[in-house]
Amino acid sequence: MSDLGETFFTSVGCMDGRVQAPIEAYGQARYHVLYPDIITEAGLVGILANNPNSELLDAIKKKILISVEKHHSKGIIVHGHQHCAGNPIEDNSHKKQTKKVAEIVRGFVPSGLEVKPVFVIKNGSSWVVEEL
Numbered sequence: 001m002s003d004l005g006e007t008f009f010t011s012v013g014c015m016d017g018r019v020q021a022p023i024e025a026y027g028q029a030r031y032h033v034l035y036p037d038i039i040t041e042a043g044l045v046g047i048l049a050n051n052p053n054s055e056l057l058d059a060i061k062k063k064i065l066i067s068v069e070k071h072h073s074k075g076i077i078v079h080g081h082q083h084c085a086g087n088p089i090e091d092n093s094h095k096k097q098t099k100k101v102a103e104i105v106r107g108f109v110p111s112g113l114e115v116k117p118v119f120v121i122k123n124g125s126s127w128v129v130e131e132l
């Protein structure tokens, strides 16, 4: 399982490599934990916001619940991002999807656990987390 001191949050979002480091840093600072459990698909919030088939939804749900129940995740970050190849829509719609998916996740995790929607944007040459 996990050793004492091995602490986790849960990252739910796109596979895009450009967003992983900013999400990791944001989650570590927000929840005072070390490791992200990364749950991902290409353009994940776009898939989950648009009536996904139950098989995919169940698979995502199962991974989130393992992070919550076995790793005692301290919080869940649901993220979308600019220039997404897997979910190529304009930013405002993408942000709405991200908030909608955060609501979906809130529906099946313990009520005391924070589910935080964020959007990762390109700022100059770096990628930064914007809270929604």
Ligand SMILES: [Zn+2]
Pocket: 014, 015, 016, 042, 043, 081, 083, 084, 085, 086, 087
């Ligand atoms: Zn993406």
